[in-house]
Amino acid sequence: MNDVKLAVLGGEGTGKSALTVRFLTKRFIGEYASNFESIYNKHLCLEGKQLNLEIYDPCSQPQKAKFSLTSELHWADGFVIVYDISDRSSFAFAKALIYRIREPQTSHCKRVVESAVLLVGNKQDLCHVREVGWKEGQKLALDNRCQFCELSAAEQSLEVEMMFIRIIKDVLTNFKLKEKRRSSGSRSMAKLINNVFGKRRKSV
Numbered sequence: 102m103n104d105v106k107l108a109v110l111g112g113e114g115t116g117k118s119a120l121t122v123r124f125l126t127k128r129f130i131g132e133y134a135s136n137f138e139s140i141y142n143k144h145l146c147l148e149g150k151q152l153n154l155e156i157y158d159p160c161s162q163p164q165k166a167k168f169s170l171t172s173e174l175h176w177a178d179g180f181v182i183v184y185d186i187s188d189r190s191s192f193a194f195a196k197a198l199i200y201r202i203r204e205p206q207t208s209h210c211k212r213v214v215e216s217a218v219l220l221v222g223n224k225q226d227l228c229h230v231r232e233v234g235w236k237e238g239q240k241l242a243l244d245n246r247c248q249f250c251e252l253s254a255a256e257q258s259l260e261v262e263m264m265f266i267r268i269i270k271d272v273l274t275n276f277k278l279k280e281k282r283r284s285s286g287s288r289s290m291a292k293l294i295n296n297v298f299g300k301r302r303k304s305v
């Protein structure tokens with residue numbers, strides 16, 4: 102069974118809990134306790150594979166160093182970065198999070214493959230008071246090798262489900278890539294050892 106760990110990150114009140122709860126229960130509740138962090142578990146069957154999914158939904162902690170993120174970066178296999186399309190400051194926050202995830206020292210410290218990241222413009226039902234254009238979101242995502250979508254946790258249950266499935270599939274693709282690179286890495290090491298010691302043995 103594969104374990105998939107997702108962290109749902111973003112500015113305060115962007116709808117991180119609403120998206121997570123919508124995916125897990127198909128319901129939109131409206132108000133969510135925001136003073137504690139949660140890790141939700143869900144068993145899934147995707148493309149014939151059993152998955153144990155963990156979703157980390159942080160509480161907003163203004164006192165916490167904004168972009169330290171060290172434990173989240175080490176814990177998660179994939180990130181859902183949420184902003185509110187009617188709040189420009191939340192887009193700036195999402196951008197800073199993406200830059201932090203894509204920083205060279207972060208992405209190379211433990212990762213053989215770059216983390217899967219999906220940027221989500223939430224609250225699309227508020228497009229009459231939109232402050233961030235669809236194209237801006239898409240550009241930020243493209244420039245930083247992320248997936249992108251806009252949706253509404255309040256009104257679009259199916260889209261929310263598809264968004265989570267998309268990031269989970271990306272994580273699974275990364276798992277396969279990692280495995281491939283590891284095994285080709287150990288094959289080349291074996292070849293190298295064989296070349297060095299094999300040749301020596303012949304010349305004795």
Ligand SMILES: Nc1nc2c(ncn2[C@@H]2O[C@H](COP(=O)(O)OP(=O)(O)OP(=O)(O)O)[C@@H](O)[C@H]2O)c(=O)[nH]1
Nearest residue numbers: 113114115116117118119131135161224253254255
């Ligand atoms: N109109 C609209 N409101 C939404 C949507 N998603 C969430 N909200 C509302 O936005 C507010 C914040 O939602 P939360 O899910 O608590 O956001 P959060 O990012 O988890 O909040 P913190 O943990 O406090 O940072 C709530 O009042 C939600 O009802 C949406 O798609 N459309």
